[in-house]
Amino acid sequence: MNDTTWTTPDLTGHRVLVPGGTGAVGEGVVRAFLEAGAEVIVPTRSEERSAEFRTMLGHAADEHLHLVVHDYTSFAGAQDLVEQIVHFRGGLDSVVAPIGGWWQGSTLAEITEQDWHSAFTVLGTTHMAVLRAALPYLTDAGAYTVIVGDSSAWPVPGSGLVSMEQAALLMMQRVAAAETGSSRRVFSLVLGPVTTRHAEGFVEAKDVGTVTVAISAGPVPSASIGLHDHGEVQTALSLLTAGEAR
Structure with missing residues (x-):
């Protein structure tokens, strides 16, 4: 930017x-x-993945990066991860x-139970596990931000499970914000196509990161923010810096 x-x-x-965090947008x-x-604490699947990610970051991977091998995809796993961080x-x-990630497969009438499990249940459970474990521990100094894509609002034939899971995450953010009120700040970022090491889009992965930093650093109350082009990135930063968001 x-x-x-x-x-x-x-x-x-x-x-x-x-x-x-080791994913394309997460980077x-x-x-x-x-x-x-x-x-910055980033859980990974293995020591090998940790080493690969550290190498990918290059000089950015300084002493403030903490890579930990931990499975956080279950309620128990996420709870253990958060409690270890707090300790x-x-x-x-x-x-x-x-x-998350993308899934392209069958129509809703043709999906298998395995499709449902991998594209909806596993991802939805992981997000819920992390939120329920972390939200009670968050200090007043920061925020919780969940990142989703435009498929949360726009149906994509053959990728309906992604749209359903992403829409559920948007509602998760809204419910968490309503339940916590002013005691916690809970955000969602809704992304259009993003330029990463794997793809070309309309905003940069680093821009997404910059907006999440602004969210954590600022006083803005819970909100859902769209990032679809450079103009929306600039608008979000202006509003977050000014202490307001739409």
Whole structure:
């Protein structure tokens, strides 16, 4: 992003958990928080994946990056992860959850039980497990942000399970925001096509990361924010910096 009005906030000591951080969009989130000086905790599937991700980040992977091998896809696993972070880091300030992936398969009338399990149940359970474990521990210094795609609102034939799962996550954010009121800040970012190491889009993965940093650093109450082009990135940053969001 080439915006001279944006100044990266100082998040020194800010503890952020980024489940899904090794993914293409997650990489942009991790880079942005590291640039802000935060302590960034990224769970991975294996030591090999940790090493690969650290190499991919290059010089950005400094002493503030904490890669931990941990399965957080179940309620028990996510609870254990969060409790370990709170114990060893002294607390948890923010969560940014770019958990997920794309699924292309059959029509809804043709899906198998395995399709349903892998494309809806597993991802939905993982998001719910992380939110229920982390939300009670979050400090006033940060926020919880779930990242979804436009498929949450626009049906894609042959990828209906993705649309259903993403729509459920949007409602999860709204319910969590309503239930916690002013005691917690819970956001959703709704993304159009994103430029990553795998694809070309209309916003950069690093831009997504920059907006999540602004959310965690600022006082804006819970909201859902769309990021579909550079203009919407600039608008989001302006509103978040000013202390308001639509």
